[in-house]
Amino acid sequence: MRWKPIRFIPDGTKIPFMRLSRYGFVLSGLATILAVLAFLTIGLNYGIDFKGGTVMTVRTAEAANLDQMRRTLDGLGIGSVELQEFGSPNDVLIRLESQGDEIAEQAAQQKVKDALGQGVEYRSTETVGPKVSNELTQAAIIATVIALICVLAYLWFRFEWQFAVGGIASLLHDVLLSIGLFSVMGLEFNLNIIAAILTIIGYSLNDTVVVFDRIREYLRKYKSMGLVDLIDFSINSVLPRTLLTSICTLIALLALYIFGGEVIHGFAFAMIWGVIVGTYSSIFVAAPVLILTGSSRQVQGAPADAAVKSRPVPQRG
Amino acid sequence: MLFFSRWKILAIVASLLLALFVALPNVLPAGGRAFMLDTFGLRPITLGLDLRGGSNVQMEVDRKDLTDKLGQILASDIRSSLREGKIGYGGIQRNADGVSVTITKPEDLAAARTALEKLRQPVTASLLAGGGTIDLYDLTQDGQNFRFAQNPLGLEGKIGGAIKQSIAILEKRINALGTTEPVIQQQGKDRIAIQLPGIQNIDQVKAAIGTTAKLTFNLMCETQATGPNAVPPPECKALEVKPDPRRPDGPKTMWIQTASRATVDGADLSDAQPAFDQNNQPVVTFRFNQKGAVRFGKLTADNVGKPFAIVLDDVIQSYPNINEAILGGSGQISGNFSTEETANLAVVLRSGALPAKLNIVEERTVGPSLGSDSIKAGVTAAIIGLAAVIGFIFLPYGFFGLIANIALVANLIMLVAIMSFFGFTLTLPGIAGIVLTLGMAVDSNVLIYERIREEWRNGRTPMSAIDLGFGEALRTVVDANVTTLIAALVLFGVGSGPVRGFAVTLAVGIATTMFTAYTLTRLLVALWVRHRKPKEINL
Numbered sequence: 017m018r019w020k021p022i023r024f025i026p027d028g029t030k031i032p033f034m035r036l037s038r039y040g041f042v043l044s045g046l047a048t049i050l051a052v053l054a055f056l057t058i059g060l061n062y063g064i065d066f067k068g069g070t071v072m073t074v075r076t077a078e079a080a081n082l083d084q085m086r087r088t089l090d091g092l093g094i095g096s097v098e099l100q101e102f103g104s105p106n107d108v109l110i111r112l113e114s115q116g117d118e119i120a121e122q123a124a125q126q127k128v129k130d131a132l133g134q135g136v137e138y139r140s141t142e143t144v145g146p147k148v149s150n151e152l153t154q155a156a157i158i159a160t161v162i163a164l165i166c167v168l169a170y171l172w173f174r175f176e177w178q179f180a181v182g183g184i185a186s187l188l189h190d191v192l193l194s195i196g197l198f199s200v201m202g203l204e205f206n207l208n209i210i211a212a213i214l215t216i217i218g219y220s221l222n223d224t225v226v227v228f229d230r231i232r233e234y235l236r237k238y239k240s241m242g243l244v245d246l247i248d249f250s251i252n253s254v255l256p257r258t259l260l261t262s263i264c265t266l267i268a269l270l271a272l273y274i275f276g277g278e279v280i281h282g283f284a285f286a287m288i289w290g291v292i293v294g295t296y297s298s299i300f301v302a303a304p305v306l307i308l309t310g311s312s313r314q315v316q317g318a319p320a321d322a323a324v325k326s327r328p329v330p331q332r333g
Numbered sequence: 334m335l336f337f338s339r340w341k342i343l344a345i346v347a348s349l350l351l352a353l354f355v356a357l358p359n360v361l362p363a364g365g366r367a368f369m370l371d372t373f374g375l376r377p378i379t380l381g382l383d384l385r386g387g388s389n390v391q392m393e394v395d396r397k398d399l400t401d402k403l404g405q406i407l408a409s410d411i412r413s414s415l416r417e418g419k420i421g422y423g424g425i426q427r428n429a430d431g432v433s434v435t436i437t438k439p440e441d442l443a444a445a446r447t448a449l450e451k452l453r454q455p456v457t458a459s460l461l462a463g464g465g466t467i468d469l470y471d472l473t474q475d476g477q478n479f480r481f482a483q484n485p486l487g488l489e490g491k492i493g494g495a496i497k498q499s500i501a502i503l504e505k506r507i508n509a510l511g512t513t514e515p516v517i518q519q520q521g522k523d524r525i526a527i528q529l530p531g532i533q534n535i536d537q538v539k540a541a542i543g544t545t546a547k548l549t550f551n552l553m554c555e556t557q558a559t560g561p562n563a564v565p566p567p568e569c570k571a572l573e574v575k576p577d578p579r580r581p582d583g584p585k586t587m588w589i590q591t592a593s594r595a596t597v598d599g600a601d602l603s604d605a606q607p608a609f610d611q612n613n614q615p616v617v618t619f620r621f622n623q624k625g626a627v628r629f630g631k632l633t634a635d636n637v638g639k640p641f642a643i644v645l646d647d648v649i650q651s652y653p654n655i656n657e658a659i660l661g662g663s664g665q666i667s668g669n670f671s672t673e674e675t676a677n678l679a680v681v682l683r684s685g686a687l688p689a690k691l692n693i694v695e696e697r698t699v700g701p702s703l704g705s706d707s708i709k710a711g712v713t714a715a716i717i718g719l720a721a722v723i724g725f726i727f728l729p730y731g732f733f734g735l736i737a738n739i740a741l742v743a744n745l746i747m748l749v750a751i752m753s754f755f756g757f758t759l760t761l762p763g764i765a766g767i768v769l770t771l772g773m774a775v776d777s778n779v780l781i782y783e784r785i786r787e788e789w790r791n792g793r794t795p796m797s798a799i800d801l802g803f804g805e806a807l808r809t810v811v812d813a814n815v816t817t818l819i820a821a822l823v824l825f826g827v828g829s830g831p832v833r834g835f836a837v838t839l840a841v842g843i844a845t846t847m848f849t850a851y852t853l854t855r856l857l858v859a860l861w862v863r864h865r866k867p868k869e870i871n872l
Contacts, residue, residue, distance in 0.1 A: 021872060022728045118692040139703040145694040148391065159827040166819045174812060208762060211824055211832045218820030222813040229809045257783040260729060264722050265772030271718030272768045277710030280765050287769065
């Protein structure tokens with residue numbers, strides 16, 4: 017019996033990515049502006065890691081009566097108390113705002129425990145004081161900046177500076193769009209999301225590097241091909257790999273999103289978005305920027321036909 | 334790229350078998366685990382507190398409280414030192430960071446200077462400040478006025494000392510509450526990180542570690558407050574009284590004497606136990622050491638019939654009358670206590686008072702049920718993710734997909750083996766990292782296969798296409814993985830707890846991915862080529 021492999025991408029695609037990237041630029045530009053606007057106007061729904069305060073998850077014996085619970089907790093004089101169902105009708109997530117200092121933070125947590133009593137099961141309790149949340153915020157910003165600088169340095173070292181510019185442009189695009197999505201959807205932004213964003217940086221760059229690697233290889237191999245055609249040719253050659261890898265990663269992430277439990281939901285969601293955006297940006301942001309900055313070989317006005325002729329013709333397939 | 338010497342094949346197979354062996358405890362039942370641990374010292378992966386349930390608590394020395402306590406001690410030292418030297422002084426004033434004193438007679442100044450110089454308190458400086466010793470206070474003289482000002486470096490040294498002392502005390506308290514395997518360590522300059530695995534009674538532990546447990550016995554002042562705004566006389570201090578339902582009309586605050594001759598320090602306790610008094614009320618019985626017993630005996634003998642206050646952390650617990658001199662060196666602390674409170678109080682009194690208040694600046698507690706739910710969910714996600722990826726890879730690659738899948742499973746086993754062997758902690762984000770690695774691990778194989786396919790379609794022979802495919806893809810695989818590795822390293826450097834667990838699995842996953850792609854996958858493909866001598870590549 018012979019296995020007939022299924023090709024998800026037909027061989028020898030000739031998609032004119034660079035011509036399409038004109039639309040891609042507009043789309044990406046608009047999306048990025050919207051993301052920044054959302055961040056500036058709506059802002060982010062920071063979790064206690066960055067804002068301080070308390071988050072508890074409790075499980076009740078019967079389906080929780082949120083209204084009654086809310087009335088009980090609102091009377092405690094500990095500022096606004098948010099309640100929401102957490103995964104099942106018996107699970108409730110309780111969020112207390114920051115109380116201003118460490119001692120008050122603990123006191124508020126204790127008040128809630130006293131008010132709810134022993135009738136509920138305390139599944140998790142997290143309290144972060146203002147000092148620690150400030151430090152975590154700083155650490156998160158530093159981490160993101162360091163990661164960006166490190167990968168920039170790596171790209172610069174391994175490729176030419178134009179590639180580094182392209183890589184960073186696509187990374188900023190991915191990071192801004194991720195932050196924008198969290199802002200628009202009002203999803204909680206916490207340390208796990210920072211971890212996801214740093215991983216997105218790694219993943220998106222991984223994709224970009226594979227494309228760049230091929231562009232660099234073809235730059236050496238096909239010296240007479242115009243840059244636009246060469247980039248198109250490169251992207252088309254690595255397209256099957258790019259999509260296969262992205263699909264595999266998405267499959268694994270979907271499993272995590274669906275079955276991984278409530279705690280990991282935000283992380284999985286951010287990663288899924290990041291993989292999609294990262295795959296898109298390595299093709300439609302990183303590569304076109306190479307043309308804008310003009311890679312070491314200037315764009316030669318070679319007609320497309322001539323370029324195609326210089327391409328090695330597949331002999332099997 | 335396709336030639337493997339015999340010993341290389343052996344090395345690859347041996348490393349895989351070794352990984353399998355090291356990872357084995359993770360799937361064995363308890364008996365098998367014990368055997369692996371006893372015989373080979375191999376244990377399963379260490380689970381983070383977010384998976385096994387437990388509590389992470391970060392505490393910080395309250396600088397204001399420490400400065401305050403140090404100022405109190407200094408003021409009383411100055412007083413007794415000047416009295417001893419029969420040097421007249423006008424008044425001792427405490428301010429935010431020190432104490433100042435005015436000497437009455439100019440002819441005493443030299444003697445005063447000598448006496449006061451001794452009170453500057455050398456402390457061990459932190460290593461950052463160059464080590465050695467440094468004075469806690471700088472002493473300056475302005476005419477007849479002497480001023481002690483806290484030296485910032487000296488204070489840092491003092492805080493370092495307080496942290497070490499606090500860790501020893503917290504260890505005693507936490508162990509006394511029966512917590513298994515707590516980890517208590519210094520964090521930064523002025524913090525203590527406490528990990529309490531599998532804890533059930535977190536609130537009790539928090540009560541125990543959050544209590545300074547400074548216990549004193551003070552005589553009450555002759556006059557007591559008449560109104561809320563009354564000012565206490567010299568050497569008296571207003572303190573809050575713990576509410577007692579049996580005395581609903583009792584005063585809210587009372588004045589106690591602060592002079593050292595009217596005080597016995599609870600630091601001189603040698604034992605404390607929870608007990609019940611004759612009315613069956615929970616109390617804590619205590620015994621003084623020799624020094625404390627003598628002082629307590631003298632104080633009670635001199636003040637029979639008067640009340641004295643039992644003060645814990647600046648709150649008057651109760652103020653019984655001294656019915657007779659207490660000479661045996663033992664007594665009991667009454668107050669409106671629950672049995673749980675007396676049990677806790679006994680523990681904290683036995684371990685001694687903390688040098689300063691410790692505030693909880695961060696707490697993350699996961700109950701055991703949520704932890705095991707997280708493990709279940711994580712493992713389910715990993716298994717389903719693995720199955721889906723394995724199934725998917727067959728579609729485009731067929732037989733080569735099988736090889737990729739063998740490499741994928743081997744990769745997972747190695748990842749688990751490395752995590753287990755080096756004692757890396759697996760957290761919930763760590764499981765996410767493993768699932769993510771599943772998806773990304775395939776990438777190396779995809780890169781190689783696609784390259785082989787291209788070379789084959791460009792007219793090369795199967796042998797040379799495969800050979801070139803591995804060779805050409807290697808550079809890309811390394812380049813592509815280094816970027817993710819950078820992200821993982823940065824995360825590890827600045828991340829905390831669970832996030833760090835994610836960084837670890839991600840980094841280890843990348844390493845094993847690259848290893849399996851260039852050993853196992855290549856070996857299997859090479860063996861297939863050698864065995865089949867294929868005329869074409871079915872990719």
